Amino acid sequence: MMIETIDIKQAKTRYNVLDVIRKRWSPRSFSKYPLMPEEIETLLEAATWAPSAMNEQPWRFVVASKEDEEKFRKLADFLVPGNRVWAENAAVLMVVFGVTTYARNGKENINVGHDVGMATQNLLLQGVSMDVYGHVMEGFDKDRVIEEFQLPDNIRPLTMLALGRLDVPDLLEEPYYSREQSPRTRRSVEDSVISFPEM
Structure with missing residues (x-):
């Protein structure tokens, strides 16, 4: 069952930003319906073009x-x-990795976090256009992931x-139920812009 109150989670923006940006949020209530392989591939393709x-x-x-x-x-x-x-109620789980060195010269890629974030956002916005929503999580055991997948150090x-x-949030326990219902907020655009120093 699709969530009936999705409109309360749309961002109330001062300016006319794209619908997929206004609708993107981080739900915790996922339905039992699977994602088809071509849907997953489409999400990954979107990430690729970041x-x-x-x-x-x-x-x-x-x-x-x-x-x-x-x-x-x-x-x-x-x-x-x-x-x-x-x-664990979601249709798909992913681990997102970053390659920390440049392939061309082996030097440190100091942009890795930014660039992987761009790819993730591409994936999330593509998902919104398909009525697929994602929640990014930092809370997981990174050391165990490294050990399990035995990937290179970089x-x-x-x-x-x-x-x-999406599904209705009724089955979520607290505090997740309340978080699912709460309106979205952001600081103002002005508070995110650093002014030039006085010349």
């Missing part, structure tokens, strides 16, 4: 859909309890994503 320094594309993803129970459970096990309690886990279609 800008990145020197076109390094430093993002990598590990993806598990609910239908692949063993892989899904493995990713869910990395989550801290406060995230796992709701995220590939490190940054976040996890829970993805799926």
Whole structure:
């Protein structure tokens, strides 16, 4: 069942920003409906087209859909309890990694966090256009992920994503139910802009 109060989570913006930006939020209540393989591929394709320094594309993803129970459970096990309690209801879990060095010269890529964030946002906005919503999580055991996947030292886990279609929040426990219902807020544009020093 699709959430009936989705409009309360739309950002109330002062300016006419795109609908997918206004509608993007981080739900915790996901429906039982799966995401089709082509939907997952579409989300990943959107991520692929994010800008990145020197076109390094430093993002990598590990993806598990609910239908692949063993892989899904493995990713869910990395989550801290406060995230796992709701995220394991999602249709898809992902671990998002960043490659911390440039392929061309092996030097440190100081832009990795920014660029992987751009790719993640592409994925999330594409999802909104498809009625698929995502919640980015930092609360997971990164050391266990590193050990489990035995990746090179220059590939490190940054976040996890829970993805799926929305459901009503009624089955969420507190404090998650109240968080799901609360209106979205942001500081003003003016408070995010640093003024030039007086000349």
